[in-house]
Every structure is written in C-alpha cells, then in structure tokens.
Amino acid sequence: METEIISPLGANNLPFKEMEPEKGHIYLKEDKKNKNIFYLSTFLFFLFIFILGIIIGSFWEKKKKTEKEEEKILPSPSVDLYISPTPIPTLKPLSLEEKLDNFGKKLEETDLQEDDLLPPDLDFKLRFETGSH
C-alpha cells in the first residue's frame, strides 16, 4: 500500500508568507526607526564612555590622595599612639623680599621679542607666463 507523503508545508502554507510585507513603505519606516535607534545608542555609548572616564579619573585621584594622606598620618606605634590632627594648610602671604624676587624673575623671563611667532616669509607672487595665450 502506497502512502503519499505530503509536506505539512504546502505551497500555500508557507510560514514566511505571513511575514511578507504588505506595503513597501511600512518596511522603510521600520528601517529608519532602527537606524535612529542605532545612532541614539552609539551616541549614548560615547557619552557613557566619556562620563565613565571622568568618574573613574576622579575616583582614582581621590584614592591616590587618601592613600598618600594615610601614609602621612600613620604614626610610628612604638613612639607615640596619639594621632595629631593634620594641620590645615594655610597660604602664607609672600614677604616683601619674595615679592621683589618674583618680580625680578618675571622681568628676566618675559620675552619681548616674540621671534618664534614672526609672520612666515611666503611667496605670494606665483603667477608666471605659461604661454597658453
């Protein structure tokens, strides 16, 4: 007895048939939307990397600073267990002598020639007789 093997997916029962676009312009809209999502996600990714970099950088700096401060604060246990409070750094006003010395340095260091920024010597007259006329 012969049995006819019939595919459950007949020509008319193709599963992809349902997925075919009904109208072309609907597909284009989807494509544009996807593109916009791609650009948005790229932009956000760059922004995220940028912000992350700043945050990590600032944390790293803080960590370094605290480590250094801890090193300074820690007393030698055999000598003194009392942790003296860290003095608040104050800006000492410059003495008159220092001000005079600083001004002397400034006078010496100030470049009034600006030779490194003189206008470049360029040839502006490039026209020559080509003989084409």
Place this chain on the structure above:
Amino acid sequence: MKFKNFLIIFLLLFFNFVSYGFAGDSLKDFNYQYEQYHKIYDQFLIARDRFLKYRVLNSQEEAIKSLKNLLLQRNQTLRTYYLALMDKIRKTPGIVSQTTNSSLLSRLDKKVLWLEDQNRELNQLNTPAFEDLFIISDRIETEKDLLINLGYEALGEMILGKIRSLHQDSVTLTSLIKEELNKYQQATNSARLNLWLKEVEVKNYLAAKEIEAGEINLWNLKSKQDINSALKDFENIKIDALDAKIQLTQGLGYLKEIYKELVKNGN
C-alpha cells in the same frame, strides 16, 4: 538623518574639546607646516623651471600639480600661524585687554576660516588649468598685506600687554615699599630713602612713557597698508618695550636697595 548629523557634530565637538588640551602644540604645528612649505616650494620651482624649459604635457601636468600643492600648503602655513597666535593670546590671559582680545581673536578666526575656504575650493579642482590656480593665488596675493600685518598687530598687542603687566607690578611694589617706609621712624634716614623712592617713581614714569610711545606705534601699525611700514612700526614697538623694561629693571634695583636699608635698620 538629522540624528546622524547631530552625532557627527557631537563627536567633532568632543574631539575638538579633547584637542584643546593639546593646544600647546600649535606652535610646533606651525613650525612643521612652515618647513613643509619650504620643501613644497622647492619642488614647485623645479617643476615650473622644467615646464618652462621643455613645454611638454608631462612637465605641464607636473607643474600644475606642484602649484596646487604649493597653494594648499601656503594657506595651511598661514592658517596654523594664526592658530598659534590665537593659542598664545588665549594661554596668556591678560596680555591683551579684554576688548582687544575678543576682537583680535575673532579677526584671526575669520582669517582661519577664510583660508580653509580657499583650500576647500582648491581641493574641489580635480584637473585644474594654470589659470584656475593663478586666480586663487591672485586672490590671496591681494590680501597679502592684510594677512601679514595682522600677525604683526597681534604680536605688537602681546608685547605691549606684557610690558604693561610688568609696569603694573612695579607700581604695586613701589607703593608697598612706600607703606613700609612710612612706618620707618628714623627721620634722617627716612628722608634719604624717600629720595631713593622718588627715583623709582621716575623710573616707573619713564617706563610708562615708553609704553605710551609703543601704543602710538601700534596705532600707526594698524593704519599701515604695506608690510614694510608695518614691520618698521613693529620694530619700534619692540624697542619701546625693551626700553621700558630697562627702566623697570633699574627701578627694581633701587627698590631692593631701599628694602635692604629697611631690613638693616630693623624695620
């Protein structure tokens, strides 16, 4: 599409922001571009002479190509020169007064953009003839004096800004020493030191006069049309500034002497 443009602008701004941190390299960039200009200029001279000698199509093509390269590089050299000037003005706050600063920067910026436009136009010429390139070159040649004089003007402003700042420091220190001197009790010595202080004030005054002369020269420079006259004014500005510096240096020597006397007498 709009979003794509936005993303591109953002990335450009981002990299521009990052590159601003490396702005110190603008002078190096200018020097490099200037070196490149000299190389390309030599290549152009060789190609031009070969074309004028043989007048064959091959040498003509070479000459056109090297002329285009030279025009591009000449603009690029000027562009980086202005960028280096702008960088110097920005990095040294106060060397030029606020109003002058912004107008000078905007003028320099306009020139940078103009030169970029010229290069864009040049790049669009795929197979140019000599005349196409000469027209662009002539356009820049007519602007030559303005382009170079702007550089001298910016340098003159910077030099005068620096010497003004030094003069201001000297005046401040003189008044501080004067305050100390007023506290000084010994009458005879006080009169002597006051006379010395008068000398310092004279030095400050002479320095101010030199600065004024420099400012007149700068004003003359701005009104000049040709490069040679502008260069003379610029040299005069430098001389005025140096003379002012000499006065201030001498004044500082006197101030130090007065201070030593004050210390010696226990003030």
